[in-house]
Amino acid sequence: MPGLVDAYLRLQRRVDGVRIHCNRDLEGGVWCSHVHINEPGRTEWEGFLTGTKAAVAGGTTAIVDMPLNAHPTTTTKQHLDEKKEAAKGKLYIDTGFWGGLVPDNAYNASILEELLEAGALGLKSFMCPSGIEDFPATTAQHIKASLPVLAKFGRPILVHQEVTDPPSQPSSLVPGEPPSNARDYMRYLNARPLTWEREAVRQLMEVAKDTKPGGVAEGAHVHVVHLSDAEDSLSHIKAAKAEGSSVTVETCAHYLSFAAEDVPEGATEYKCAPPLRDARHRELLWKALLGGDIDMITTDHSPSTPDLKLFEEGDFLKAWGGISGIQFALPATWTHGSAWGMTIQQMSRWWSTVPAKMVNLPRKGSLEFGKDADIVVWDPEESFVIDSTYPIYFKNRLSPYIGHKYSGKVITTFSRGRQVFEEGRHAQKPCGAMINPV
DSSP, rough: TTTOOOOHHHHHOOOTTTTHHHHHHHHHHHHHEEEETTTTOOTTTTTTTHHHHHHHHHEEEEEEEEESSSOOOOOSSHHHHHHHHHHHHHOOEEEEEEEEEEEEHHHOHHHHHHHHTOOSSSSEEEEESSSSSSSOOOOHHHHHHHHHHHHHTEEEEEEEEOOOOOOSOSOOOOOOGGGGGGOOOHHHHHHSSSHHHHHHHHHHHHHHHHTTTTTTTBBBBBEEOOOOTTTTTHHHHHHHTTTTTEEEEEHHHHHHOOEEEEEOOGGGGGGOSSSOOOHHHHHHHHHHTTTTOOOOOHHHHHEOHHHHHTTTTTTTTTTOOBBBOTTTHHHHHHHHHHHHTTHHHHHHHHIIIHHHHTTOTTSSSOOOOOOOOOEEEEEEEEEOOOOOTTHHHHHHHOTTTTOOOOOOOEEHHHTTTTEEEEETTSSSSOOOBBBBOO
C-alpha cells in the first residue's frame, strides 16, 4: 500500500526508487511535537513553507505546531480553522496543531470541546507570561479545570513550567548598573532562576494527580515541555510517575548542546526560556535521558526576526527569547549524544517513538509494517560546519547552531514514502497532510 512500510523496503533498503547505500543509516524520521511556525499573523518570523522545508532538511518527517506565536493564537475553533486554511498547500511534511489554554477558555468546557473536536491534538499553556498579548499565563487551577475535558478526548496538555517568583536579580537593569551587564548572558540567567521552574513543576504535579487511574481526569495526560532542570524538577516528575499520574517530560536539543558558560557576549540567538543552564546541568540532563527519566527530545523551534533579537545591541534582558534549530536537531543530538555512548536506537526512541505515542498517533514513530513510511537517510560519520555558506531553510538566519561542527548529515527524507528532500534539493511541490486526532 503506498505510503506504508513494506517488506520490499525492509529487505531491499530502497524507497521511492532511491537505493540506500550500505554505509548510511535508515531510520524512522524525527518527529517533533514542539514547533512554533507562527503562521498566520507573524510570517516574518516563520511560516509553514519555510518551517517545513527546514524540518525535512534536518530529517524531521512530522511536526505539531504550537498555538503561539501565530496571530490570532489558536485558542478557539475559529482560530484553528484559520490556521488550517493558512497551511493549505504549504506543508512539506505532515503537520498537526495544538490548541491553546488561556484564562478565557479554561473554565469553558464547550469552547475547549469545540477546539478539540475541530482537530486540536491537545492543549498547550504557559504558567508564566508568554510574551504574546493574546496568550496570557494560566495558573495550576486553570490547568486542573481543563483536564476533565481532555480526559473525555484522551488527549494531553503541554505546559511551559515556569512561575515568576521574585528573581534573584531584577529582569531589567537597575539605576547605576553598567549597560554592558545586559550583554552578559549570566545576568539574564540569574534573572530567571531555577526556582521558577521547580515551583511550577511542583504545582503541576499536584494537578496531574487527577490523571491517575480512577481520578476525575483519568484519560488526560500532562506533558512537561523543555525541561532544563534535572534535579528538583525532575524529582517531582519521577515521583508523580511512580504514584500513577499520567505524565511525560521532554528536554530540547539546545539544552543538550550548549552551556551557559559558553554563550558569547551579546549573542542573543542563545536566549530562550527556561534559559540554557551551566555545563553541570547539561550533564545531568544527558544522564537523565540515558537513565530513562526524561522521555523524549524536541526542538522547540521558536524563531523570530533580527530586530526582535536585538542583534546590534546584544541585550539579553530585552531581546526576544527563542531558539531556531529544527534543521539541526538530529546532527546536534547525534554529535553530543555519541560522546555519552548514546545508540541510534535510543535516539530514535527519544525523537520518534515516544513523541508519536505522547500525541497518540499509532501510524507514526517507528519503521514497522503498516505504519507511515516516514524515513530519514543520514550518514552518522559525515561531518559538516554550519558556516556562512551553509544552506539554511528557516526564514531568518539566526541560530546558536551556526558556527559549530556536527556529525550526522541528512542525505534524504521521505514523508509517507514520498521523497521530499535529497542533498539540498526539495520536492517540487509540498505534499504534507494535516494530522487529525485518532
